[in-house]
Amino acid sequence: MESNNYSISSLSEKALIERIIKLSKGRKSTLKGEYFNLIGDDCSVIRFEDKYLISTSDMLIESHHFPEEMSFFDRGFKAVTVNVSDLASMGAKPLGILISIGLYKDLKLSEFDEIFEGILSACDFYNIALLGGDTNDADEIIITGTAFGYTEKEPMMKYGLNIGDLVCLTGNIGFAALGFELLNRDEYKIYNQSIQANQSNQVNQGQSYQNNCDIVEYSISMALKPIAKIYEGQILLDSNVKVATDITDGLGSELESLLESDKKYYFANNQTDESSYNKGIRIYEEKLDISKDYLEISDNLDLDTLELKLNIGEDFELLFIIPFELKDSLNKLLDFKVIGEVIDKNTLEIVLSDGDIVNLSTKGYDHFKS
């Protein structure tokens, strides 16, 4: 274990959470019995009456989570979305949300109203109640949401993989990542002017350019106005899907996290040695729908396209694993794409478009690592 004099930046967020779990071992407050041991999963679950009560908490901090271009309305909306997305990943029906907010004293009343218009509009959108919370003064805007909901049956978890299962996504990814990159670049201003011009003058700048504009606009919108897949999550659970997570921390790190959780669950339930666990995930670049225009823009910005798609995160899509047999019936209820499968090999790999197979290096966003 690291020297206690090291700073927390010497550890990843995951390692810090492992540290908390280690500290909690042997205590009364250890998660056990009627509680599911879920620190590290998106939500916590409590058996309550004949239901499963699901709760989750996420903190957004201005300097780290809100780009300058994000309106006060969108900040409020997103604070609800990040929490609802965690409920979605378990298939929960949301009940309500509490919002604890820190604000600086010279925030204008109009800005205060905008933040809460965003929060309340998100509550309307997801059909949940704003239940209460806490207000504080702070040096920057800090919004902690805690949402809870319930499921009638066992919620979707991060474990339960079977060889041959399909790895699926509710939607397209990598656009929020591109959007955040664009917001930091001068190129965005140029694209944005073209978009404005297009909108006001209806000038047709040619198909290819227009498509780029569409992608820019869509990416910025995915970055600033993400939507949680709450209804999709409920459809998945209703359809007996057992394994799901959201991918706000990046597809790569979530795939890795699924394998880790599944491995832990396997060892907890089978008294065998490490070598007997033999499952992995293979995904396919060509299934990630990387369009010519997306490629062109990311190339222009000198960005690694796969890095954008796999490792940046901020997509509010659901990643889920289903038995092959479920594919057709689920397709009738929900749009989704199959991007890979569970294989009988201890690996996490991607088959590139040229046929090469490489290990998926996971560099999902981590707050503390410096």
Place this chain on the structure above:
Amino acid sequence: MESNNYSISSLSEKALIERIIKLSKGRKSTLKGEYFNLIGDDCSVIRFEDKYLISTSDMLIESHHFPEEMSFFDRGFKAVTVNVSDLASMGAKPLGILISIGLYKDLKLSEFDEIFEGILSACDFYNIALLGGDTNDADEIIITGTAFGYTEKEPMMKYGLNIGDLVCLTGNIGFAALGFELLNRDEYKIYNQSIQANQSNQVNQGQSYQNNCDIVEYSISMALKPIAKIYEGQILLDSNVKVATDITDGLGSELESLLESDKKYYFANNQTDESSYNKGIRIYEEKLDISKDYLEISDNLDLDTLELKLNIGEDFELLFIIPFELKDSLNKLLDFKVIGEVIDKNTLEIVLSDGDIVNLSTKGYDHFKS
């Protein structure tokens, strides 16, 4: 309504919350129906199955809530306590807590561990589970706890006063306020040296001085290591007490808040004009147990004793209202003191020790007012 260009510091916290309630009017997310309209109360309540599900969220921010002298352990413990105290005020049995935490990157691992030792020890102490949460990097330590629990019957609320009811407190107040004042003064260092000397050398400095030391030590402990009255809250609800709140924002402002909630409830349930509401609260200075030594120390520090007792807050005692008939039976289960009564007059007043009756000016702690 104030100009939108004014900053939020032009409004009190209460006024800001009223503003949120106004913004939520007419929306789907308005609190109604199966939800109790409780923004402004300590917790939110949802009818769930045949139980009442109670939730609450409180954010603590280093620069505003943690004096330098507060250990990392105590900061973690207090983040749990402030939330459990809100559950206590409703008589809830706690289920668990989520902790979202913001930390600066150069926090030492040993300090990180201490914070979580404090959080986990508090969870053990209150017999609740740490269910999960979120970690983030921030410029200072920010801890948002969201606790939830449940009651079998309708929880204690802030309304339901009847003329002749007794106004009661679970314990003594004003010590945390004195403690926080002492921490800011040089006088504390002198007292503290005496305490250290007394403890190590067992020197008897005379009864009066020792008592002062006791009060100083007790006050500092109330400021840095407060304990929520979770079991007391459950006893009160089990004993059919209907009205309770914690008084962390100050006794004066909580008494005012009880009257306001009761008045709102009255108007919501009786189609009458304002003049027909005719209830008030009278408390007595002599019931506040202001000892000679407490008076001496607060005088020495040039502090207004009643202000310390009534308006600073940070006491984790429960304030509750009971019918006169309940007093004797409740006394067999719980230590508490009667400090006043509900009277048939629109007032909030205190009878001073010299017999004078004055209006209770409420200046409970407010974050935003500048």
